[in-house]
Amino acid sequence: MLLDQTVLPTTVRERRCVEVADLVQAIQDLAVRGAPLLGVAGAMGVWLAAQSAPDHPQGLRQYVTEQAARVAAARPTAVNLRWGVEQALGELDRPWASVAEARGRLQAVAERIHRDEVARCLIIGTNGAEALGPVRHLMTQCNAGGLATGGYGTALGVIRVVASRTPGLHVWVPETRPLLQGSRLTAFELAEAGIAHTVVTDNACAALFREGVVDAVVVGADRIAANGDTANKIGTYALAVIAHHHGVPLIVAAPSSTVDPDTSTGAGIIIEQRPASEVTPYGSPARNDAFDVTPAALVRAIVTEHGVLRAPYDLRSVRP
Secondary structure: EEOOOOOOOOOOOOEEOOOOOHHHHHHOOOOOOOOOHHHHHHHHHHHHHHOOOOOOHHHHHHHHHHHHHHHOOOOOOHHHHHHHHHHHHHHOOOOOOOOOHHHHHHHHHHHHHHHHHHHHHHHHHHHHHHHHHHOOOOOOOOOOOHHHHHHEEOOOHHHHHHHHHHHOOEEEEOOOOOOOHHHHHHHHHHHHHHHHEEEEHHHHHHHHHHHOOOOOOEEEOOOOOOOOOOOEEHHHHHHHHHHOOOOEEEEEOHHHHHHHHOOOOOOHOOOOOOOHHOOOOOOOOOOEEEEEOHHHHHHOOEEEEEEEEEOOOOOOOOOO
């Protein structure tokens, strides 16, 4: 059961995935989204595949492996999706005595990954607040809250902790076009948490920095290369350039499952292209990048559950 994020905040609707094809469609529709939550969904997808698999060991292994590949390929940029799938598949490489036991193990690992992601976010929140220090006005991009992580949030987890320590904290929330994950989802979560915030148009952000009303930017990530280059929702690179020009720190908050030590730089990160219809409903050609890559030189700190990392970044040994 997934909370359908495509209809929030006006409608709260659950979406049931009975087969792997249902989950793949939900991922591609962005009904379930956010890198850490995609890791959970990937593991859950392997477990889901096992429910429909043949009731003999070889058939189960082959079927689950094939279906897991479909889940892992549903979206290309967020490394957590593939990571979650691989974590679950690893259970099939361990000795198991029966198909029932295999299914039980896949369920257990999927549920553990969910619990672990929430626990990592709680630690990230504290680590990120320490990295930021005293701030009164924050800006974030897209949605990196509980909706994107399965419970607490990465960037919004940091904001939650800062808000608990700083009465009067204010958060600027860019719309994050074209699908408005900022104005629909982040603003919704901040309102639910009672944190003061203001939604702004994406093209108004530079003016806010010029006015001096942004103390720091905190964002999540969909994939972090070994050198610290960070892929996040489209528009993050622009914010990073503006922040750098104005001397405002930008920090990235993400669990270690978002780090891809096998990708040396951001040049190796595949940027997902979304349908042109999201941008031009009248049929004009459109380029619709879902993400962009912020160079490590523009990132003041990378915050994971392991602590606060600063440049020069070398994330080749970072593991969950």
